[in-house]
Amino acid sequence: MKQCKDLKVVAVEYPSDGYVLLKLTDDMPFTDIRGGQFVEIKVEGSPKTFLRRPISVNYVDLEKNELHLLIQLVGDGTRALSELKVGDSLNVLFPLGNGFTQGTAGEKVLLVGGGVGIAPLLEYGRQLVEAKAVPVFLLGGRSSKNLIMLDQYKSIGEVYVTTEDGSMGNKGFVTDSDVLKESSAVKFDRISVCGPKPMMVAVAKFAKQRGIKCEVSLENMMACGLGACLCCVEKTVRGNVCVCKEGPVFDVNDLNW
């Protein structure tokens, strides 16, 4: 069930330059949130920010009942979020969207993330482990500075990285990673991707060529987040559909890519 309520900020961390990690809590437990789902945040204190801002669920800490959001500071809205203080409240509409495919025991899933697109993969990886599936992360960034929170990812599954400048892992794009070399790629039952569009397109192409099931998480501009306004549509084989409701995760075969 969707809710719109004030959550309490319990931690504001800065994992790297240009990012903020918000940890939120509530009296009610954060159950029924699927990896890949997102929230819509009402931003206060930024006159330029009128609409809510969609942000993926980065992690749900069930023990502490915390909802984590990893946010890259790209404009006024996200910058205002980075100035929140512990004890502030934040109005959040959640959980929204469909989320990634739920895991089944024994399957091996490659989670590919680029930039801040790595955010939802942490919670998804956690849920895959919970379902006794095996997540393997492939995370790409411009340089090692952009690859943040790697320890958290490593605590959940094997992690491969690529950087465009070669400062960490394989040099190049995610598609240049050793883990996608012919011999190793065939091990994966499916691939889930979240990141910049060119990256998702490249991974989708790779997966299609090898007949591996692949899903991608889209970031279309949103207004309502509820499937009501039809602003966020993506062209699919079923016509224009709302990314906020029928997505943000789509099977690549459903997209006109």
Added chain:
Amino acid sequence: MSDISVNIAGLKMKNPVMTASGTFGYGLEFADLVNLEDIGGIIVKGTTLNPREGNDYPRMAETPYGMLNCVGLQNKGVDYFCKNIYPQIKDIKTNMIVNVSGSCPEDYAECAAKINDLENIPAIELNISCPNVRQGGMAFGVTTDGASQVVRAVREAYKKTLIVKLSPNVTSISDIARSVEDAGADAVSLINTLMGMSIDIERRKPRLSIKTGGLSGPAIRPVAVRCVYQVSKAVNIPIIGLGGIMTAEDAIEFFMAGANAIEIGTGNFIDPAISVKVAEGINSWLDAHGCKSLNEIVGVID
């Protein structure tokens, strides 16, 4: 508790707050977040005779205190609505109103006639003003002849409460209002979005796929209040005011300008329960100001 129930040309509402077309889906999308039956009326998505795919993405751009949209009336057509959606919404205990669009008077009339047969739809709102459809609404909404032509055709076919929604993108909204009143409209609602444009200067490209779109939200409120005021001096039928309403105080402004009821559109994106909060706020405001009923403040500006 003041009396905030209203009667708009036979349409009985427990409170004067409705949700605006295109911003509240079919109501169902908000069912987890607000008690739909506490809303005075729900005006569902723009519906056309034939299915429409709408415009390409991007369809939305945020602007100062508002947004532009060029959704372009994406909907699955009236037959799909009657068969698949109506059964899901017909038992929601509030006024479920269908917003009707078209590209020629015959289409409007045929669409309206099909909705006339749906027992639990007590009214339609005729969108003669959507700025997004190249050969559609705009052409009718901007001339007195065009507007009255469409309203006359629909009036023949539609027997229940007929609300006509007016565009602010005209030289004289009073003239258009008078012509739709003469053509048989039971009430008018205003305003629809204001035509606008926004450019991404780095990419040197418009932010919307079809370049221009409709502006909504608090940015347009003063224009909307002015339109309601002018129309209230021009016609005798009830007026439903909308445009940028976010709070009860905003709504009171519309009542004072001459509106008998209001709608909330873009505000639903910021707070999904805004309609009910505004209805409660209107009540409190009237109480605090010693008013026994909403009527005491409607049209107090001379």
